[in-house]
Amino acid sequence: MNCAYRVAYSRINALVIVGEGLADSHFRLLAGLLPEDRDDLMRLAAMEGRHARDFAGCGRELGIRPDLPLAQRLFAPLHRLFREAVRTGDRLSALVIQCLIVESFAVAAYRCYQPVADAYAAPILQMVLDDEAQHLQYGQRWLAVRFPEVAAPIEACCGRAVPIVLAMLNAVRADLTAIGIDPGELVGEFVGCFQAAIEMVGFEPRQARGLVARLAGQAVAVGV
Numbered sequence: 001m002n003c004a005y006r007v008a009y010s011r012i013n014a015l016v017i018v019g020e021g022l023a024d025s026h027f028r029l030l031a032g033l034l035p036e037d038r039d040d041l042m043r044l045a046a047m048e049g050r051h052a053r054d055f056a057g058c059g060r061e062l063g064i065r066p067d068l069p070l071a072q073r074l075f076a077p078l079h080r081l082f083r084e085a086v087r088t089g090d091r092l093s094a095l096v097i098q099c100l101i102v103e104s105f106a107v108a109a110y111r112c113y114q115p116v117a118d119a120y121a122a123p124i125l126q127m128v129l130d131d132e133a134q135h136l137q138y139g140q141r142w143l144a145v146r147f148p149e150v151a152a153p154i155e156a157c158c159g160r161a162v163p164i165v166l167a168m169l170n171a172v173r174a175d176l177t178a179i180g181i182d183p184g185e186l187v188g189e190f191v192g193c194f195q196a197a198i199e200m201v202g203f204e205p206r207q208a209r210g211l212v213a214r215l216a217g218q219a220v221a222v223g224v
């Protein structure tokens, strides 16, 4: 394993560990906002804690130390947006950010990593992908029973959060390439997964495509 690979892996591995750790804390905060679903949400939080530990193990297995401060910096804007939603009691935005956006990001990333994963990481990825599908489903169900009243606030929240995710991906483009992931393919996978998620919530395929195209367009316009 060459040095460029190790540096890139230490950044991507950190992003995954920090993302999973934040997902753990986000589901705990959601449990506070949605006491009727508290047990389910605490169970999802525990799954995320497990993911963080398992991915930390993947880095250790390769003898690589994750660059956690960088990952914390990259996740800060999204985490701030989530905390703001919690602070104002905005359950819808908190759910959209974690269950639709962050989880689509995770599914896209793990799917793209699967073909290049080492033998230690491969079974972990498969198990984690199955769990992330449940996290997406939880958010989709909550929002679907409240559709169409939730359509406009979902669009507003996505307008703020999706460009942040695309900017994060852009910030690690070179590292993704170095570990064998095509950044363009990852963006495509994210868009596909996110679009499918909002269709499950109740948006027409044409509306979903339009929303995603608008957000991706904005991201291009600001140089993401």
Ligand code: PL3
Binding pocket: 012, 015, 016, 019, 020, 023, 048, 051, 102, 103, 105, 106, 109, 110, 113, 132, 135, 181
């Ligand atoms: C939700 O369960 C967790 C959220 C984690 C998001 C991780 C995003 C990682 C971005 C790019 C990493 C690609 C490679 C993955 C390698 C294991």
Ligand code: FE2
Binding pocket: 020, 023, 047, 048, 051, 106, 128, 132
């Ligand atoms: Fe996870």
Ligand code: FE2
Binding pocket: 023, 048, 103, 106, 131, 132, 135
């Ligand atoms: Fe998750």
